[in-house]
Amino acid sequence: MDKYSLLVITLFFLLTAFHVFSYFKLPGLLVYPLVGLIIGPSFLSLVQDINLIYSLADFGVIFLMFAIGLEFSLSKLLIIKKYVFILGFFQVACTIAIVFSILFIFNNDYLLSIILSIIVAISSTAILGKYLQDSSELDTDSGQKIIGILLFQDLIVVPVLIFLPYLSGNEVPDTYSLFKNLFLSITIITLILNFGHRPLTYLFRSTFKKKSSEIFSVLVLTITLGFSWLTHYFNLSHLLGAFLAGVLISETKFKEGVLKDIKPFKDLLMGVFFLSIGLQVDISFVSKNYLHIILVTTILMFLKFIIMFVIFRIIPFAQNKSNFKASILLCGGGEFGLVIISYLVESKFFSNYQLDFVIASILLSMVLNSLIIEKFNSLTNLLDKLNFNKKSLDLYKNLAKFSEFKDHIIVCGFGRTGKILYENLKKKNFEIVLVEKSNKNINSNIKNNFIHGDASEIINLNSAGISRAKLLVITIQNLFESKSIIMSVRNLNPKIRILAVIKDEIFYDELKNLGATEVISTNLEFDLMLVSQSLLLLNNSLGSVMSYMDRIKSKRYELFKGIDIDDQTKIEFYNEINTKLLSFEVKQNNKMIGKNLKFLTLDKFKVKLISHQKFGKRNTLPEANKIFEQNDLLVFSGMEDDLVIFEKFLEQ
Secondary structure, three states: OOHHHHHHHHHHHHHHHHHHHHHOOOOHHHHHHHHHHHHOOOOOOOOOOHHHHHHHHHHHHHHHHHHHHHHOOHHHHHHOHHHHHHHHHHHHHHHHHHHHHHHHHHHOOHHHHHHHHHHHHOOOHHHHHHHHHHOOOOOOHHHHHHHHHHHHHHHHHHHHHHHHHHHOOOOOOOHHHHHHHHHHHHHHHHHHHHHOHHHHHHHHHHHHHOOOHHHHHHHHHHHHHHHHHHHHHOOOOHHHHHHHHHHHHHOOOOHHHHHHHHHHHHHHHHHHHHHHHHHOOOHHHHHHHHHHHHHHHHHHHHHHHHHHHHHHHHOHHHOOOOHHHHHHHOOOOOHHHHHHHHHHOOOOOOOHHHHHHHHHHHHHHHHHHHHHHHHHHHHHHHHHHHOHHHHHHHHHHHHHHOOOOOOOEEEEOOOHHHHHHHHHHHHOOOOEEEEEOOOOOOOHHHHOOEEEOOOOOHHHHHHOOOOOOOEEEEOOOOHHHHHHHHHHHHHHOOOOEEEEEEOOHHHHHHHHHHOOOEEEEHHHHHHHHHHHHHHHHOOOOHHHHHHHHHHHHHOOOHHHHOOOOOHHHHHHHHHOOOEEEEEEEOOOOOOOOOOOHHHHOHHHHOOEEEEEEEOOEOOOOOOOOOOOOOOOEEEEEEEHHHHHHHHHHHHO
């Protein structure tokens, strides 16, 4: 068969398979090995020049490793480091240890057992990443656990690629060779990651200025293949170089442009790589041993599920209802296992029987994992329906309990911060509803104000009277939970004020953009308290210190921006120890609307108006004839008792 006919037939099979896989909601990635199997020597025997396919596949695997490196994010790793280095480590270490022990008992082959256990431990980043993105679960607790574990699996890629050249033989390498290879690898990786960023940035910036997509594409290809050649030159895996090139670019601002630019030929070459995997499968072998393949694959997937589920159960911070789902999603095999196999094919590391069995098992696990993922959502919906009566009963109880609450406060999380907030707000006689996942710290005094559940779930927010609440405070200090809560709340009540507490200040803008009214960083507040106490101990006056703190806070917190007072006034105010502040927003139907300053009779109440923010415009003191309007923000000063009486007057 000539090459044009082969190309047309291959494309026909690909299109047909894509339609079928789309119908059954299977990942398109698995279409290529299936078509490779169909056109390969074991079925239709349409492919004559298999070596050409293998040569193209080699480029495909290079770009697969480049793509894995490109998706690897050091900043993301640091954000969810707890999930990466604890959950990820235990998942990989336990899986490798258990699978290795089982395999070694049966075959007594050290190298084979270690390679196969690594292959089993790795899950599919492509399948799981796409699923989490399509289902909008990237920022959920389950999604973040999975991403964290996948990131650690990406880290495992590095030592595997370092030692693959030595492990490709049938003999255990000597200690000297291993340490020499390790030292050389660490040196090259360190040099690349420390000194490669600046020249790459310069190259991309210069190329970008030329506004030529062709030059940009050639540059990406050159960098990828250049790094591959560099590591290959030092007798290391060429795949390691491609991975490092991706990691370097992932930390630049050109990452998105590179991803977009390489996508066409990356998808093509990766498709060829997976096609070559299918060409290697002997369909007669599969038909004879399909029961063994299904049995072994099922056992290994179940073993991975059990390992992951147990890890979730024994690690305190990972214990919640998303464990089962995350364990299910992670039980399949991954594309990196196929990369390892393709690297070792030429060395005859695997026998024909082992090669066919392992490839078939990996592909089957990826298919089964995809089907499980699809059916899991259906199962979840069924369980929700079966549990509907209990949820409904809880909902009705809570709706009845808090039905009379209006302009109340909802506090999400009852840890140390939540407790302090609750106790102090209660002293001010505010109505408060607590929403907390755990009921360990809930005593009888708090029980009447408590909802046991996830604050991001609509059912719990409605139970808490979110539509009637005045303020919602998130004290959880977990970025992903906070994001989930804010998005849910904003859909239910766009007007409610949301105060979020977060540990790191770097997430301030992210939460503000989602809809938080204000975001407090515990790290920032600690730093500010340290500065203020240091200044006081250095004999600075209270007024000058507090005025200085206000200037700093006004650059961050919106509510401080409304108090636009000159430094001298602030100093005078703060030096009056007993003086307090009252912030008041003029709401709809308030009696102040349409009135001027004289209406307030400030002298009668012994209070002062020190700031008037009008419709977002900063104005320290209004003129006497200025008319108050809805949404005006007023700040008064005075003695605490006087301000309490005055506030009641304003709210009448």
